[in-house]
Amino acid sequence: MSKTPDSAVRTYIQQQRTAFLDDLAAWLRIPSVSAQPEHAADVRRSAEWLAAALKETGFPTAEVWETPGAPAVFASWPSDDPEAPTVLVYGHHDVQPAAREDGWNSDPFDPVVRDGRLYARGAADDKGQVFFHTLGVRAHLAATGRTAPAVHLKLLVEGEEESGSPHFRALVEEHAERLAADAVIVSDTGMWSEDTPTVCTGMRGLAECEITLYGPAQDIHSGSFGGAVPNPATAAARLVAALHDEHARVAVPGFYDGVTDLTGRERALFAELPFDEERWLRTARSTALHGEAGYTTLERIWARPTAEVNGIGGGYQGPGSKTIVPSSATVKLSFRLVAGQDPDHVEKAVRAWAADQVPAGIRHEIVFGAATRPCLTPLDHPALQSVVRAMGRAFGQEIRYTREGGSGPAADLQEVLGAPVLFLGVSVPSDGWHAPDEKVEIDLLLKGVETAAHLWGDLAENWRDAH
C-alpha cells in the first residue's frame, strides 16, 4: 500500500480547478432556501443537480430521496476491495435565506470571485464543503490509478438542515441499511482560522424543555390579592435563579452524572489555540465573560454541559403597566450535553429538580422536546488520526483540535448507524455563515479537496491496521 503522491494530487487539482469552480458556481446559482416555501422547487432542483453531478463524478449510484419535506441526495461508490471500510459523508444542499438588500455586495445567488474568494449563499455552508468531495474522490483515483475508491464511499446530503432537519432522523432510520457505515465524516463545520487548521472532534448534545407554572386561574388584581397568594412569574424567576449555583455550575442534582471530564491532554490542546478574548467577545456581541468556575471559555463552550434560558414570559408585557398577579409564566430552557451524559437521565433530573422547586399553590407542567445526543471522537481514534494526517499533508502544517459547542444531526447518524462521527471542514469564521457576503476561501476549499484525496487511502490502510 503506497501513499498517494502529494505533488501528483496537487497537480491534478490545479488542472481541474476552473471546471470544479464553474460547476460549483452552477450549483450555487440554484437558490435552495429550505425555509422559504416559494423556493421548494429550487431545493428539488438543487437535489437533482447534485445527483446528476455525482453520477458524472463516477458514483455508480446517485439518487434523490424523498422526505415529507425537502428531498435529500444519496450516492454510493463501492470500493474494489470488498474488505475496505465503509465511510458515509454527511452534508446538506439547502441554504439560508439571502437577499441582496440584506447587505450583500453582490447577488447572493450569482456567484462571483473577488480576491481569491468565491462569494455566494452556500459557498461555505454547505455546498462548497459537500462539493469538494467530488473532486476529492477523483483526485484520489487519478493520483493512485485506482478505478474505485479505497473505501466504500457513501454520501448523504440532506435538504432541510437550515430548517432544523425535521425529517432527517426518520430518513436515516428508514434507509439505515443502505446508509450503514464504519465511520461518518461530517463536512459541515469549520476550522479555527486561515492560519490555524484544525479538526473538530465533537459536538455537544441538546435537551430542551418548556416549563409552565400556573398560579391563579386568571390574572388577578395585584392590589386586592398581591402579597397574599403565590405569583407564578416570581416562581418562574426563582426556578431560573436556582438553575445555577454561585460558581455558575448547573445546580440540578444529577445533571453532571456521567460527564466525561476533559483530560489533561485535551485541555493542553485547547490552550494551544490562539484564543483572543476581545475578538471572541466581539463575535459573541457581548461585553463580559461569564461561566462555570474553573474552566476556560473554550472549555465552557466545547466541553462542558450548560443550562441556558432561551426564553421567559408571563403576565403583562405590553406598553405601560398592568397591576396584576399573572395567572401563568413559562420558561424555555435548553441544556447542552457532553459525552457521557444521557439525555433521558438529564430529563429525569430536571423534572425532579423542577418539582422540588415549585412552591405550594403553583402547579407546573414540563414538556421536553426530542433530544440530540452529544458526540465525541477520542483523540486516539484511528479514523480521527487518518483525518489529521490527510489534513496535515494538504495544509503542510500541524493540525490542532477543536470541538463544536452546538449540536447537529451528526448525532442522529452516530446513534442510528452506530458509527463514530468525524468532522472534516475547511470553512473559517470569517466565511459569514447565515450572514451577508457569505464566501469560501478558494485556497482552503482546494485544501479540502486535497484532504479528501489523501483521506480515503489513509483511512483504508489504517482501519485495517486498527481492526
Place this chain on the structure above:
Amino acid sequence: MSKTPDSAVRTYIQQQRTAFLDDLAAWLRIPSVSAQPEHAADVRRSAEWLAAALKETGFPTAEVWETPGAPAVFASWPSDDPEAPTVLVYGHHDVQPAAREDGWNSDPFDPVVRDGRLYARGAADDKGQVFFHTLGVRAHLAATGRTAPAVHLKLLVEGEEESGSPHFRALVEEHAERLAADAVIVSDTGMWSEDTPTVCTGMRGLAECEITLYGPAQDIHSGSFGGAVPNPATAAARLVAALHDEHARVAVPGFYDGVTDLTGRERALFAELPFDEERWLRTARSTALHGEAGYTTLERIWARPTAEVNGIGGGYQGPGSKTIVPSSATVKLSFRLVAGQDPDHVEKAVRAWAADQVPAGIRHEIVFGAATRPCLTPLDHPALQSVVRAMGRAFGQEIRYTREGGSGPAADLQEVLGAPVLFLGVSVPSDGWHAPDEKVEIDLLLKGVETAAHLWGDLAENWRDAH
C-alpha cells in the same frame, strides 16, 4: 345642635324611594363607557345629565368640567354657617364596558329590579354610590329643616376612573382652589358584606417600574456562546428571585423605611372580621396562601407593603424552541406602599438594589411611572368617627373597619388638597364590579342615603368640637 331624628330621615327616604330609583335608572341608561371611544358622546351626556340632576337637587353650582379626555362634574352647595367645615365627595360617572353577551341576564344599560336588587352596569360602581348623595343631602335638609347643608358640600365626579384617571391629577391641580376642602369623602368603595357593615380607613399606594436588562447586542447562538457569556433572561430571573427573602419579605434594602406598623388595636379589629380562608381563595382564584411571614392575609393585603411581578419577558416565547442567548429581558414590577412610605424613597431604594444585583456584562435600565401615595385615616380621626356614627345609625349595627389593598385617585386629592381622605361605600363583594350582572342592593343603597343624611350634621358638630 340637635341630632337628626332617625325615623324622620327614614320616612323621608321611603317617600322619595321610587322617584330616586327612577332617576338613578335614567342615568344608568346612559352607557358612559370611558374606555370605548364610540361612547365618548355618552360619557359627555352622562356628565350633563348629572350636572342637571345636581342642580335639581338644589346645588347652586353644578358644572361640567372639561379635561383632555372625558368631562368631570363639579357641584358645590355652601353651608349657611360660614364657619362650617368643607367636605368634598369624590366619585365617578363613567363605567366599565358591558355587553349582554358577556353573560348578563338582562341588558346592562336597561336597568331592572329583581329581588330587591337593581341590575345595571354602574349600579354599584359608581353611579349608585354617587347618586345616594343627592337624596342624602335632601334627606339631611328635610329632617333638620335647614335650607343649606350643615357643611360646605362639594362633589367632584370624574369621567375617566375606569380608564385609569389619566387627567385627574391635572384636573385637581388646575381647580385646587375651588376644590379646597377640610376632608374628602370617597364614595367608590364597598363594605365587608351585607351582614358586616364596615368603613374603609385607607388605600395602599403604588410605585411601578420596568427594568430592562441587556446582554448580547443581538440574540446569539446558545450552542456557540451559551455558558460563556451572561444571559440577560437569567439575570432578570435572579433579580426577581432576589426581590423577596425566605420569609417573603421584600429584600430591597430600605424598602420598609418609615412603614407605619399596625397597632395592636388595628390587628384586633381586622381579626374581628369573619374572614373565611376558603372563600377568599376562591375569590383570588388561587389554591394556596403565600405572603410575608408573621401577618394574616388581611394584614398582608391591606396594611403591608408588597413587591409583585406583573410581567416578565425575554427571548423566544413562540411555539417550539429556539436555541439562543436572548439579547434582553424585561421585568415589570409594582410595589404597593402603606402609610409612612415615601414613593421617592422607594424608587431610590429599588434603583440602588437593582444596580447592585445586575452582574457584570449586563447593562440595565429602570423606568418608574408616576407613583400613587398611600392614604390612611387614623382610627381616632374625628371625621372618621363621624362616618362610623352616621353608618351606625343607618345600619343599626356596630361598624367595623377595613382597608383597601388597591390604590386610587383618592391619594391625589389627599396630596393636592392636603385633606384627609375618608371612605363611605355601601357596595358589597357580590355586586359584581367590572363583571356581568353588576347590581346594587337597594336596601344597602338606601342605607347609604341615610348615612349621608346623618353624616353632614355629625361632621359639622364634631369638627367644631375637635378644632
